[in-house]
Amino acid sequence: MKFWSQYFIPTLKESPADAEIASHKLLVRAGLVRKLSGGLYTYLPLGLRVMQKLSQICREEIERGGGIELSMPHMHPAENWEQGPRWAAAREIMFRTDTAGAGRGRSKEPEFVLGPTHEEVITPLVKTEITSYRDLPKNFFQIGTKFRNEIRPRYGLMRAREFVMMDAYSFDVDDDHAIKSYLAMKAAYEAFFKRIGIHAIAVEADTGVMGGSFSHEFMVPAEIGDDDVIYNEASGYAANREKATSAIVPGDLRDATPEGVLEEFATPGVVTIAALEAAPYSVAADKQFKTLIYMGDGQPFAVILRGCDELEEAKLGSLGFTLFRPATPDEIEPVMGAKPGSLGAVKGTIKDAAALVGVFADHAIRLVGNGTTGANKDGFHLRHVNVVRDLAITKFGDFRRVRAGEPDVKSGQPLQVKRGIEVGHIFKLGTKYSEKYGAVFTDDQKQSHPMVMGCYGIGVGRTLQAVIEQCHDADGIVWPWNSAPFHVLVCVLDPQLPEAMDLAKKLAGAAERAGADVLIDDRAERPGVKFKDADLVGVPLRLTIGGKGLKEGIVELKWRTSKDVAKVPLAEIEARITAAVAEAQSKANA
RNA sequence: CGGGGUGUAGCUUAGCCUGGUAGAGCGCCUGGUUUGGGACCAGGAGGUCGCAGGUUCGAAUCCUGUCGCCCCGACCA
Numbered sequence: 303m304k305f306w307s308q309y310f311i312p313t314l315k316e317s318p319a320d321a322e323i324a325s326h327k328l329l330v331r332a333g334l335v336r337k338l339s340g341g342l343y344t345y346l347p348l349g350l351r352v353m354q355k356l357s358q359i360c361r362e363e364i365e366r367g368g369g370i371e372l373s374m375p376h377m378h379p380a381e382n383w384e385q386g387p388r389w390a391a392a393r394e395i396m397f398r399t400d401t402a403g404a405g406r407g408r409s410k411e412p413e414f415v416l417g418p419t420h421e422e423v424i425t426p427l428v429k430t431e432i433t434s435y436r437d438l439p440k441n442f443f444q445i446g447t448k449f450r451n452e453i454r455p456r457y458g459l460m461r462a463r464e465f466v467m468m469d470a471y472s473f474d475v476d477d478d479h480a481i482k483s484y485l486a487m488k489a490a491y492e493a494f495f496k497r498i499g500i501h502a503i504a505v506e507a508d509t510g511v512m513g514g515s516f517s518h519e520f521m522v523p524a525e526i527g528d529d530d531v532i533y534n535e536a537s538g539y540a541a542n543r544e545k546a547t548s549a550i551v552p553g554d555l556r557d558a559t560p561e562g563v564l565e566e567f568a569t570p571g572v573v574t575i576a577a578l579e580a581a582p583y584s585v586a587a588d589k590q591f592k593t594l595i596y597m598g599d600g601q602p603f604a605v606i607l608r609g610c611d612e613l614e615e616a617k618l619g620s621l622g623f624t625l626f627r628p629a630t631p632d633e634i635e636p637v638m639g640a641k642p643g644s645l646g647a648v649k650g651t652i653k654d655a656a657a658l659v660g661v662f663a664d665h666a667i668r669l670v671g672n673g674t675t676g677a678n679k680d681g682f683h684l685r686h687v688n689v690v691r692d693l694a695i696t697k698f699g700d701f702r703r704v705r706a707g708e709p710d711v712k713s714g715q716p717l718q719v720k721r722g723i724e725v726g727h728i729f730k731l732g733t734k735y736s737e738k739y740g741a742v743f744t745d746d747q748k749q750s751h752p753m754v755m756g757c758y759g760i761g762v763g764r765t766l767q768a769v770i771e772q773c774h775d776a777d778g779i780v781w782p783w784n785s786a787p788f789h790v791l792v793c794v795l796d797p798q799l800p801e802a803m804d805l806a807k808k809l810a811g812a813a814e815r816a817g818a819d820v821l822i823d824d825r826a827e828r829p830g831v832k833f834k835d836a837d838l839v840g841v842p843l844r845l846t847i848g849g850k851g852l853k854e855g856i857v858e859l860k861w862r863t864s865k866d867v868a869k870v871p872l873a874e875i876e877a878r879i880t881a882a883v884a885e886a887q888s889k890a891n892a
Numbered sequence: 893c894g895g896g897g898u899g900u901a902g903c904u905u906a907g908c909c910u911g912g913u914a915g916a917g918c919g920c921c922u923g924g925u926u927u928g929g930g931a932c933c934a935g936g937a938g939g940u941c942g943c944a945g946g947u948u949c950g951a952a953u954c955c956u957g958u959c960g961c962c963c964c965g966a967c968c969a
Contacts, residue, residue: 314903314904314918314919315903315904315918315919315930316903316904316905316917316918317903317904318903318904319898319903319904319905319961319962320961320962321962322962322963337961339960339961340960340961340962394967395967395968418968418969419969448969450967450968450969452967452968453893453966453967453968454963454964454965454966454967456962456963460969461967461968461969462969465969466969467969468969469969519969520969528968529968615966724968724969725969726969727968727969759969760969761968761969762969763969764969765969795927795928796927827930828926828927828928828929828930828931829927829928829929830927830928830929830930830931831929831930831931832928832929832930833928833929833930834929834930835930836929837929846928848928849927849928850928851928858928
């Protein structure tokens with residue numbers, strides 16, 4: 303048991319000016335963290351306790367899912383990363399030492415990076431230590447500090463430069479086994495989020511810079527989340543914005559027979575979809591082809607969408623480029639023959655078609671039929687453009703951004719959108735890293751194969767904040783039992799009375815024997831202050847010992863989730879505490 | 893990195909437009925009265941007004957630069 307007067311819980315009446323969202327304000331007001339600098343936080347005792355609780359539950363569930371705990375350095379030689387597949391993409395977000403070549407008495411210092419995740423460390427380790435199928439599968443995990451040079455840290459622990467993450471890496475002999483490991487981790491995640499008392503949903507996700515074949519994000523629905531979840535309640539479909547697709551193009555769509563003769567017409571000054579929609583042209587946006595030029599690893603490629611659709615840039619990741627970005631007008635003109643606004647992909651109109659490494663079309667352009675697009679001549683467009691007849695398409699794909707209301711691919715029912723906080727992510731990586739680092743094993747036929755990997759992350763600090771975001775009211779935090787820094791708060795209104803303190807210690811002891819963590823508020827504060835702090839800090843079960851109650855022979859018992867106060871006779875109080883703790887535990891672990 | 897905002901006591905802030913003794917609330921210290929939902933009275937400590945230049949007789953206030961922080965965008969656990 304801890305005594306508030308001896309402990310350190312600096313609560314604040316007012317929210318700090320730099321906190322915007324409820325969970326961030328409460329994190330600071332309830333005395334869980336203090337900011338050192340943008341994206342860097344000190345965990346105060348209470349915050350640390352919650353981090354430790356979450357970490358421990360996470361550890362238990364990951365172990366249950368097959369994980370073996372170890373701990374890797376936070377600082378890595380840049381060399382490890384240079385040998386890996388994502389150095390170019392990842393170096394942007396890493397903190398790096400700038401001592402390379404600087405000396406300090408030596409002719410050359412190696413460059414170091416602070417690890418944002420550890421594929422680049424675990425894979426070489428496994429390469430040297432595991433060589434036989436007999437030693438597989440293995441799933442290694444750690445819980446520790448990660449570093450990311452976030453362009454814009456924000457929302458307290460939600461997006462920090464230094465943060466605590468559980469990261470796990472699975473190694474299997476083949477795809478089937480890798481999928482088993484993946485599903486075991488998915489189940490472990492679900493168990494973890496359930497135990498800590500928050501609602502998190504698994505949604506299909508893009509693999510992003512991690513690479514890999516498929517992936518789920520674990521999202522906590524919240525207004526302030528920075529990701530959109532596209533979902534349909536009834537069908538169970540759920541995907542993040544980057545991955546989400548819809549059944550907007552019917553599976554049995556037959557491309558229309560080409561209509562009309564391709565024809566150029568003058569459109570002076572028209573460089574936007576909207577301008578072409580307006581009189582005198584009056585071409586509806588869904589009858590236009592939008593042509594975008596991107597640079598993929600230094601080479602230009604085109605993406606064609608309907609005029610009414612938006613590009614979902616992350617979906618370009620499926621094209622296999624390591625790095626891509628929108629091309630600049632200077633890069634576009636020599637290739638296409640015109641500036642942005644007059645571009646098109648009609649055969650024969652592209653100035654240097656050979657320079658394009660691909661023309662990638664969104665499936666939905668097949669709905670356009672007889673459409674209009676740029677003529678690759680400034681001030682001119684083409685009409686009666688037909689997909690099959692006129693466009694030289696390298697590959698069709700899903701590149702458009704899904705909108706709410708479009709039909710779900712599973713059920714055809716309208717999709718909905720809500721915001722969420724990404725608290726965890728699981729990837730089936732495949733052999734991307736194992737091939738690169740030579741992490742191979744020998745099978746029972748003496749054949750050598752790359753290990754099939756998966757990687758898994760849970761942002762512990764972010765999860766802590768997501769718990770607060772999901773579990774609070776106007777008065778403060780309302781901790782779920784298993785996440786709470788303390789389970790029971792014994793509020794002693796008259797700590798100067800020895801009999802009050804004696805009783806408090808006795809009750810605290812009873813609660814501890816029942817398995818609860820107990821905090822005794824023995825401060826010489828007025829009752830109002832104590833009650834306000836109790837609500838702010840959000841301990842699930844509050845026992846109040848007051849001078850008046852003592853005379854009546856009762857102790858008050860109150861749950862943070864309810865306004866009801868039970869006046870319990872002293873003779874019964876210990877049994878009631880034991881029962882209450884047992885009940886809360888069984889509910890939380892059901 | 894682009895756009896917007898902001899920096900005054902430990903915290904929340906007024907003052908800045910229109911230059912002239914830096915103010916309040918919370919918190920803190922002392923004493924007293926209080927004591928079941930953030931008490932009251934009296935007294936007190938605490939501020940190079942982010943930093944550096946400049947304009948001016950005089951700068952928190954005007955100008956320039958710079959740094960930090962916050963918000964919106966791209967990225968992510």
